[in-house]
Each structure stands twice: as C-alpha cells, then as structure tokens.
Amino acid sequence: MLRLFLASLALLLSCVTASAEEGAIQPLLQEHREVIAKSSRKTIGPAIDAIANSSLPQAQTMLETWAAKSMWMRKSDGRFFVGEKADSKNYRLIDFDTGEVVGTFPKKELKQLKPNSGVRALIGTALVQFQLLDEDRAKRQAALTSIQRDPEAALLTPLRASIEQEPDAGLKAQKQRLERLLTIGYDADPAARIAAIEEMSGDLGVDVRATLNPLVATTRDVTPGAVPEGVNVAANLTPGEEGFSEAEAYDLLVTKGFAPARVTPDEVRLALAENIEGGTVGGVPVAQLDKDDARVRAYAALAEAGTVSPLVNPADIQAALAAHAFFETYAEPIVEVTTAAQDALDNIALKVGVNQTLDLTLDALSLASIYFLAAIGLAITFGVMGVINMAHGEFIMMGAYTGYVVQQIIPDHTVSIIVAIPLAFAVTFAAGVAMERLVIRWLYARPLETLLATFGISIALQQLAKNIFGTQARPLTAPGWLDGAWVLNDVVSISYIRIAIFILALIFLGVFLFIMKRTRLGLETRAVTQNPAMAASMGINPGRVNMLTFGLGSGIAGIAGVAIGLFAKVTSELGSDYIVQSFMTVVVGGVGNIWGTLAGATMIGFLQKGIEWLNPSNTLAAQTYMIVFIIIFIQFRPRGIIALKGRAAGD
C-alpha cells in the first residue's frame, strides 16, 4: 500500500517536473552543466550564448544571478538554483523557472558558482541586449560599462537602436560616444569609420586611443624581392637603420624561414662535445678547445666533413639581407582608415603630452605639499629656534596614532578626523613642551648634543609605539567624501586626499606667517631667537617663549601626522621615513625662513617627480639622485635657496 502510494507520488512528481520543463531554463543549464560548473572563460562561451539566445524570459535573471555569485548547484543532482542564505550553515534554494523555494539545504550539499571576472565580463556582454533598454537605469549603465570593457561588432546594432529611446541625458551621451567608438572599430562602411575618426580626433579619453591604436598597430614582415601589392604598408625598413638593427633583420629572416639560423657558441660547444673522436675534434686536440679560435677551427672542420651545419658568417648575412625587402604593415587593410587614425592619434598625442605634464606637475605639487607639511614643524623648531629635533618624525607618528585611536573611539570618519586634528595638536604640543622643559633647554648651548639627545628620545618613542600598538600597520581611514579623485580628463587626475593635504599645507603656511608676523608670540620668538639676553632684558621670558615655540612646532608635526597617516599608512616607522627628507627640505630652502622651506619642498618635490619621469621603472633611483643633487646643491648654496642676510643670519 505504502509502496503503491510512493510510486504514484513519484509518478505525479515526475509529471509535474515534466510539465515544468516546457519553457524552462533548467534543461538548458543541465545541458551545459559541466562548463558552467567549471566556469572558465575559455570554455564558457557556448553555454552563455545558448542561454542568452534561448529567448527565455528567465535568461536575464539567471545570468544576473550567476554574475552576482548567487547561483548555487545542488551536488546531489547537479541542478542550479538561486541561493539565499538562511542561516550560517544553510541556504534556501529558489528555482529559476518557477520562482518557488525548493527547500533549505546545508551548505555542504551545495556548491556556490563563483564566475571569475573574465567570465563575469562575458556574462555582462551577453546581458547587454537585455539591459540596454531595461527600465532600471543602473542596469543600462551596467550594459554600457560592459560594452566599454569588451567592445564587439555584434553590439553595434543593438546599441544604435537603443540610443533613440534613451530617456536619461547622461546615458544618452555615453551611448552616443560608445556608438562612435564602435563605428570606428567595426562599421562596414569605411567612410562612416573615417567620419567617426575625424569626429573623435582631439578627444583625450583613453578609450578613444584604445580604439584607434589597434587600427594602426604594425607588424614587421619580410619578403624576397619587392613588397607585394594589396598590403597596407606602414613603412619600408632598411636593415641597419635606427630601431631596426641588422641582427633583428636577420632574426626576422630566420623566423620567416628565409635564412638558416645562426649557430650559437653554446651549440658549437655541444656539437664539438658530441663529435670527440680519440681525444680530438676535427683534428684539434680537446685540451686546446679552451680558446675560441680553436673551437671555430674544429667546428669548421666538422662542417666541412658534413657532420654539422656550417657557421653563418657575416657575408652570408649581408647577402641574405640584401636579397629581401623589409616592411611594416598595418593590421587594418584600408589605407584611408589607417591614415585618418594616424592623423587623429598625432593630433591627440600633443594634447596628451601637455596634459601629462600637467598631471606630473600636480603630482609634484602634491609631493611638495607633503614634504612641506612634514617639514613645517621643523621650520619652526630648527629653522627659527635652531634646535635639532631628531624626534620630530616621532611627533608626526604620534599625531598619526592619535588619529587612529580617535577613529577607534568615534566610528564616524568625518567627526573623528575633526576631533583628531586638534587632539593630535594637543598631544604633540604637550609632548613637545615636556621635551623642551626636560631635555632641550639644558642643551641650547650644545646643538650637536641636542641632536643626539633627541635621537635618544626618538628611538625610545618609536619602540614605545611598537610596544603599545604593535608592529602591524594600523588603518586610518579617510572620510567618504575624501574618497576618489578629482578627474579633469582621462590623463589628469588627483585624489581628493592629496588636494586636502595641499590645502592643509597652505593653511599652515598662513597660520605660520600669521603667528610669526602678527602675534605677540611671534614677535617674542623672533626677539628671543635673535638675541635672548636683550629680549630678556626687555621683559620677555625667554624660557616661556622657547617652550611655547617648541610646542607649536611639535603640535604642527602632530597634525601633519594625521594627514600623512590618511594618505599612506600608520606604523611606528612612519616618522623615520620623513625625518631626513624634512631636514633636507629645511636646509635646502634656507634656515629661518618659511618661504625657504616652501621653496625647498617645492624644489625637492618637482625634482623627484622629474627624475621619476625620466626613469619611470625605478623609483629608488629618483630618491637617490635627488639626495645626491641636494648634497651638491648645498655645496654651492650652503645657506639654502633663500639665505638670511645681515645680523639675522648669525652664526
């Protein structure tokens, strides 16, 4: 009875399934189960095409689910479902065709499909046809991004068709631009392509260049006799001219099979080793073969006997080169198109060059502002007071860690930064004042010993930071509104955080000038610096002024620490990365003058970026040569760029 019931139930179930198969996507998926489960870009193509072209209504959802890594396979029968997390170990499966929950299964019985980004790109391309006219703006945007990433000839028609109906102005502009680019690449009519090229020439976008460059990509070729007709020749080459050496030319001949390969010294050695007969090779005793000329003789003898292929001598090479024509061809067969593309690219190249210079300038300015920010505290303690503070870098570090600690307490990044900046100032101000009172004021007469004592403090502080915060880098995250970059065009951009640092540096410059020139503290500081005894007799307390000035310099270092931590990293070695550069900034610029520090930072920033531009593959070299340059510069201007004159210069 029970058995009968079960059997009928099974029958019923199979009927249900069978009826559901009509217009269902599951059989299609099952057909391609293996490649879908494997998810490799190389093999997935047919499966995606089949699904996309199935004209099933579920296809779009299924592809989107798959790309979002929410498709799961039940291991027991290999069927695919939408998976939703039920709890930590169990997943709820939903059928693609019916949209009904099939049941909840433990994770172990399921396999999540994780298409890699290559596969996701293919899915995205397949989805374009569904999404171009989707009601959801985000999906239309996704379709355009897909086209942009993988432009294909087949997408041109649907894209063109979708432009008219596009309600969103921004997307419409994007669509039109993409249409132009696809036209350049794939339109059947050369005239349309040339028109599009001319329209886009002068556009700075990377995508325009990415479309044009493949058209004018060249390959080198060689042919016996004259260059054949019907080939879009970019240039005729002469072996030996610049950029095309005779060796390269001969190698080309060898790869094309027009000439025999050279015999390398290694091959000579191996051939000789193979042909040793009774202690001699080709009549030359083995013991003598440690000389090149003896080897050549022995090899020539072997070649004469026909055991090995002869050496290729220079005369053979010359003859072979003379007998062939070398040329470069465009991949694109139509001459008019390549000419137009080349013209457009030349046109763009100049603009790109100008903009790259601009970008480099921005980078240099940004680096200069970072150096300036790191050095401005020193400009006060070292520049104005003449105190060598080797622990300056550690004050920067303390500021950065203050920022980190505040961020642990106040989770909101914007608020935490607003709190962290004054707090960092307070912390390092206090530390600076303490250091001045306890150590430095005893050593004003002995500057070299200040250097060493503050160095002692520096290593102690650094180790303390390690003991407290560990050696691991700590996150100091910028608020969301500082994410991203200010993009002028595809060439020129600069991150907002760098702009913020630049502005901060300007503010500090202003604050410094204001304090020094407009406040009583500034006046007193300048007085004490120039002549402490006289200042004291005028009723200024030099001890108090020194303490406050030193505290101010240290406090500014603390704020700089927050800024530097935001754009780089917070570790206990943060300070020591900047200390030598900071000192050099101050010294190069000219001690005792804030404009000098500014000039020094600007010079170092621009110099470093300039050297990086000359040698882009080695950043270390840029730093090395910059320091060498500074050493030499100081020889010729020992007092820096802006030297104080007269009494103020002191000695």
Next chain:
Amino acid sequence: MQRSFIAKNPSVLIFLACLALFTLIVTVLSEGLGLGMISTSFIKTLGKTLCLCLIAVAMDLIWGFTGILSLGHFAFFGLGGYMIGMWLMYERTRLIVVESLSQAEIPPTSSEVVDAIGNQIFGVVGASEFPLIWAFADSLFLQLLLVVLVPGLLALVFGWLAFRSRVTGVYLSILTQAMTLALALYLFQNDSGLRGNNGLSGLQNLPGVEASQDVVSLWFLWASALALGLGYLLAAWVVSGKFGSVIRGIRDNEARVRFLGYSVETYKLMIFTLTACIAAIAGALYYPQAGIINPAEIAPIASIYLAVWVAIGGRGRLYGAVIGAAFVSLLSTWFTGGQAPDIPLGFYTIKWVDWWLVLLGLSFVAVTLFAPKGMGGLVDLWTQARAPNRHGADLGPDDSALREQEASK
C-alpha cells in the same frame, strides 16, 4: 723637553696590554684551539665587536677630537666590507665554477668561466652580466687596495666639497647623513651591480681555505685585535702631537685657529679621510665575520648609533670610544637576544626584547644631560682620587684628555 710618545700616553700601553691579554684569554678558551669554553659564534661576536671598537676610535678622532659630528662613517665601513666582499664572492664562486666546468667534455674558454661566475653571483637578482665595478674582483691585492682607496676617495671628495664651502656644525651632520642615505639607496638598487638588497653573502667562507669556522673565526679575531691595536696606536699618535693640538683647536674655536694661520680645511679634510680609511678597514674585517653585507648596514641610523656608542663611552678620549662601543653593542645583543631575564611586575611583564630600546634611548638622554664625559669619566674619578691636588677648574663639558696637560706644559 721631549718625552717619548709612550711616556706621554701611558693609557696607550695599558690599552694594548689589555687587548693582548683579552685576545690571549679568548684564544685559550676557544673551541678552535683551546679549551672549548667559548663557542665559535661567541668568538665571532667578539671579533666583530673589536671591529666596531676600531670604527668607534675613528669616530672619536673625528668627533671627540675634531668636533665634526659625522653621521656618515658607516658608509665607509660598509664600503670597506663591500670591497673585500666582492673578492670573497668572486673567488669562491670561481673555484666552484672551475671545478664544475672541468667535468665537461670540452674545456671551458675563459669567457665561459666568467659568464658562469656572473650567472652564479647575479642569478639570484635576475641578471648574469658582470657590472663594471667588478672589474678588479678577481685580484685579492687590488680589492684590498680598493678597501682603502674607494672609501678614502669618497671621503676626500665629499670632505673637500663640504669643508671648502664651510659647511659646519649640524649642517655638516645632516649632510653626512644625506651622504650615507644616498649611498644606501644607491646600493639598494639592483642596477648598482652589487646585488641590491641581497648584498653579498657567504663571506665567512674563505675561498681555498679548508680550515673549519672554529679556526677561521679565531684568525679573524686576531686580525681584528691587531687592527684595533694598530688603529689605536695610530690615533693616539695623531692626537698626541702638534696635529692633535690643531684639531682640538679647531674643535674648540675654529675661527681662532684659522686666524692663527692654519689651513683649517686641510686639517679637517686629512682627519676626515684618515678616519674614513680606518672605518673601511674595520668594515673589511667585520663583514667576513658577519657573513653577509647588504645596504641596510649603512642606513643612516647605524652611524647615529656609532655616535651614541662614542658619547656613552666618553668622547675626547680614545679608550672611552672603545669602552662605549664594546659595552653598548654587547649589552644590546644580550638584551635583544632574549637572554636577559624578564621582570614580572604583576600587572605587566617587562620583556627586554621590547623595552631595551626604550631603556637605551632614555639612558642616552641621561648621559647627554648628566654625564657628558660618558663612561670614560669614571676613569677621571679614579685619577682624581689618586691626585686630588689637581689644579685648574673643570673646563666645561667639552674638555678632553689632554687639555690639562697642555696647560701644564
């Protein structure tokens, strides 16, 4: 009245006697030749410490006696190590290559041998060609010469440029620091041809020497002790004569010495170059014991530590520098080596690995503030106790070993 050099400087004799005694005791207790009470790794440590003492003597000459706080002497130390390291690596590799190629059926050409050596040495850093600076690496004699010449020349050129334009005081310190930083960064680059960050390694294996490290480490200990003895003698001789008086004059008041008609720049340049050469020799003896040299060794901080040793030991007196270097470097290994016992405080356990640097940094501040004479000042306490009737007050923190004797002449 001219007294003999030794009679004027009894401390030199005492120092040399102590050094000889130390070497003898260590040799007798060593694993290689003697009783086996001291392990080979400790022999190496002691040998290296002697080299550090030698560069501390050089540092004392330039800082304690001439008043130039050079924060770049480890650049010369490192360069010396690199120069000897090049020969050691080349020769060791050559022996291996020749041995291996001799098994081939066809005898190798000389260019094949050089290529194979290059491949072995530079293979790890992704190159195989010999850079130009290795041109003399096949000759021990030339490389030994370069140990002195290269750092000497660098010091000469740098010193000439710096002293000529009257860069003094802290500016010079920062400039020397920049020099050593630039050199370290340069050597960090692979393109410099000295294997970048990897540096030169396996230097403890002397090519062609079969003896075990137990014995080799003793050889180096003796060589280091000899070098320290000679270096000390040279330094003592330099500072004892008229030259010594002039450089101390420069330290105390440069302008006055210049107005007296001395060519201050020449004196400074001479002492700068001389100390660079001493540092280089110390380095050339140090790195074969350490086994590896790489650019991190000449980072600016190393030279600052050198100043720390000399300051703690007591500058302006040669034995002070030696004591400082030996004491601080040995103590610091002891602390960081994990051998020092932890101090449990109940709520927190002080682990010396973590806290040693804090202690060092603070004690350094304390020495600068409260005991400018350093550990060498303790000797004064003893000599003063012996001769309580010393005339003349203390001349300030910068006074040195000879000033009172000069005054009494």
Next chain:
Amino acid sequence: MNFLKSTLAGSAVFATFASAALAAEDTIKVGVLHSLSGTMAISETTLKDTMLMLIDQQNAKGGLLGKQLEAVVVDPASDWPLFAEKARELLSVHEVDVIFGNWTSVSRKSVLPVIEELNGLLFYPVQYEGEESSKNVFYTGAAPNQQAIPATDYFLEELGVEKFALLGTDYVYPRTTNNILESYLKGKGIADSDIFVNYTPFGHSDWSKIVADVVALGADGKKVGVISTINGDANIGFYKELAAAGVSADDIPVVAFSVGEEELAGLDTSNLVGHLAAWNYFQSAESDVNAEFVETWKATMGEERVTNDPMEAHFIGFNMWVNAATEAGSTEVDAVRAEMYGQEFPNLTGGTAVMLPNHHLAKPVLIGEIQDDGQFDIISQTTEVPGDAWTDYLPESAVLISDWKELGCGMYNTETKSCVQTLSNY
C-alpha cells in the same frame, strides 16, 4: 642599526653553558628563528606564535619519540647578519634538531652557509623566488611555478590580459620573480613593449604617478593587468591610491603575491573588492581541518587574528618533520631527511601535500578575490602542483634540476650530466 643587536648572543651562551649541559637529553629541541623585532616582526612574530602553538599541540599528543618537544626561540631582529649568527648559536650551542624560520630571501641566504656547514635542518615557510635547493633546507612555501606562473596563466587565460605591469619592491624576490615572468610572458607571445616593470623602495608611500602610469597603459586598447610583488607596508599606500584613482578590478585587475590576510588587516578593503591574490592557502578555505586550525589559532591568539599562507606552510612542515622523525626513530638530520622524501600530509585546503626529492612541496594553487571584510573569496583552485626549484623559463636554469634522493645534488646540469655544486649559491 643592524649590528647594534648583532653581538654577544653568546655571552649568555657562555653564562648558560653549564646549565645547557645539565639539561640533559630528555627533550627534543626545536629552533624557532623568526624576527621578533625590527621591520619584519610584523610578519614573522605570527609564525613564531604558530610554531609555539604547534609544539604545544604535539606535546599534548605525547611529544615525539617519547620525549617532549622544547622550543628554543631566538630573535634575529630583522637583521640579516644576525640571522647567520643566531642560526650558528641554535645549532652549535643549543644543539637543536631542526629549525623553523626565516621570512625574507636575504635572511635565508644569510643562514644557508651556516646550516650547510653544520649540517642543520631548516624549514622555510614563505613563498620565494626559487633558483635554490639546499640539502639542508625544506621549502614549504611556494616556488614561482606554484604561485607566480599559475597566477599569470590565470591573467592570460581567464581574464584575457594582454599587457602587464609588474610592480615590485626592490629586492630579490620581486626581481627574480619578475625576471622569470618576463621570460615566461615573452614565451607566451607578449611583446617586450607590453611589459611595464617598476621597482619601488621598501615602505614606499607616494604611488600617484605609478598608478597613473599603469592606467595610461590601457591607451593602446589592450587589457592591462598588474602583477604586484610589492612587499609589506608599501601595499597600504598602493591600494589606497588604487582605490582613490577608481581603478576597478574589472578594468585593471591586480594580483598580489605578498598580500595576505595579515596585510589586509591594516586596510579598509571596501574599495578593493575583486582584486586578486594568489597563494596556496586562504583562511576562507572550506575544510574541516582548516576550520579546526583557524579555531585553535583564534582561541590561542585572540578572535581578531587571522591565519595566512606561511602559517599553513609551517603547519605542514612541522607535521611532516614529526612524521619523518617518528618513521626514522630518530631526530638525527640525515635520518630525518631520508624519511622526508615522499612524506605526505593533508593540506588545510583539502588534498595532500607531498615532499618531493627537490625539497619542495606539491601543493594546490589558489586564487582569491579580496572581499570587503578583508578575507579572500577563493575563485580558483588547482590540483597539486609540484614545486620546481629551478625555473623552466630562464635559459640558464632550464637545464638544472634538483634531486637529493637519487642524484644527491641540488643543482644538477642535465645538459652536461654533472652536479654543478652540492652547496648552495648564496
């Protein structure tokens, strides 16, 4: 800075000389040679803790050969010469039977001559540049063909990358790896002009120009991919700049060989989702042994701690050593080495690691995408790949093989059929 710490290991040695002799032979000593201070402490301290945890576990299981294991921890302080000194101390003074240690290649090169001279045994747990096979070292980290080459293949085949930016910190691992990759890519038909190489100093923080250079590479219409061998702290600035420039993993994917769970802990990863890393292990690997391992680790060290690839390497290496010593019935180096060949142990990621006669492991290669919680989503896992000591993609190395079991040589030239040298290059 370095030799500040580099002396007198032996002074205490001298002092403890007598006590060491008294301690008798009732424990088996295991040396742990990882930096606990200095720049590398950030990475290596974790491995020291891993070793202590593993040794404790083993002791709880009854130790080895009826004896308890005793860890001898020394601190080489990220100072390369000090590594050699400490290794000598471990072998000749503490007389340890095996050493687990090192992270950087230069520290390994520093230790090699000492280990080979005194016939010690070292387990090296970190992915490295290959081109080495010492009789006295077992390499439990990945060789280039177990990490760099599969990741590059993934770029070529799965992501369709046609233009490569090889960014690295300027030291030996990136140099050699990039050298191998350049040669490999050329073999795959990638032109010289389509490979951009850049080296930056340790701890570099100013990445704007380099990131801009990489973005500009896309101008000729080829898909650009970045292969990063950037080490340590510098990654933080690099990824921050990458995120700021809005470089999406779908446009310009970045695969890193030195960025693991530990490194991501210092970073907000929400803008980096989808960028890649290649390792032999990720904490997110789904297997029972891994779940147990992660759980024990978190229980020992704290909930916020993560596990990473070198930890798994030590896990495998340590267990293989224990098994080999058990089979040999002794911890004597030569006996253990003979038993190590063919030694098998289950990976934490599933499958079995096998020790090969060239002293490298056969391990699976995993590629993971960064997720916003700082973990990796494993999107590709191969079967076990045998580690290759000498790469096949550099002409000088292609002719070399290592086989300590049959040939007794770590650098055997198959062309001349001779052993180039039995000691290592250092």
